[in-house]
Amino acid sequence: MSSQVRVLIVDDERLFAELMRVALSSAPDIEVVGVLHDAASAIASAPALRPSIVLSDYHLPDGTGADVARSLRHAAPSISVLILTGDPSSAVLADVARSGAVGHLTKARDLDDVVTAVRLAAGGEILFSPGELQRLLVAGRPEQSLEDPLTVRELEVLRMLAGGASTAAAADLLGISTATLRAHVQAILRKLGAHSRLEAVAEAARLGLITLETSRDRSPGRGSALARG
DSSP, X not given: OOSOEEEEEEOSOHHHHHHHHHHHHTSTTEEEEEEEOSHHHHHHHHHHHOOSEEEEESEETTEEHHHHHHHHHHHOTTOEEEEEESOOOHHHHHHHHHHTXXXXXXXXXXXXXXXXXXXXXXXXXXXXXXXXXXXXXXXXXXXXXXXXXXXXXXXXXXXXXXXTOOHHXXXXXXXXXXXXXXXXXXXXXXXXXXXXXXXXXXXXXXXXXXOGGGSOOOSSSSOOBOOBO
C-alpha cells in the first residue's frame, strides 16, 4: 500500500485497547488515529477521523461493533470495520456478517495476527474462517429460492470473491473493467439480500450456489475465506 493505513481502535477494555494501539503503532505502515471506548463515540467521530479501518470490540457498553459497522456503512461507506471479540458465538458471527463488517477475529489471536489482518482488511479483503462460515450456514435464514437468480457471470464473480481474488484480478480474469465487476457485486448483494460481500458468500454457500471449499486458505495464522473488495 502506498500510504499509511489509518486505524481507529474501539474497545472498552482500556488495557487491551492500549495493547492494540502499541502493536499497531509499531508498524511503519499503520497510523492509529484514535482510541475510543464506546459505540456512540466511534459512530460520531469516525467520519471526521477518516480511518481506513475501525478495529472494534464486539461487546461495547452502549452497543456492539456490528452496530458501529451498520452505522458507518451509511455514514462513511469508505471505512471498513474489523471486529474483535472473545465471544465468537453463532449469533455474534451472524450479526457481524449482516452488519457489513469486513471480518471477525477472536481476541485470542496474536497481536501480530491482528496487525496482519488490519493490513489485509485495508487492502479490501474480507476475513472469515471456513469454520465460521459453516456456522453461519447453520444459523442461516429458512431455505428459500432466489426470485431473481444469479446470472452465469454473477456466479463467476461470486466464486472469485469467495476464492479470494482481488477486484482487479477478478476483472482481469473475466476480461471486464473493475467498474463492471463492482456493478456485478452490487447485483449479487441485491439478489441475495446481503448487506456485505461476507454475508453474500455465506448466503450463497447456504443456497448451494458455491461451496466453502471455493475459499482459499489465506488468513494470518489459520484458514480464512477472504474476498477482496
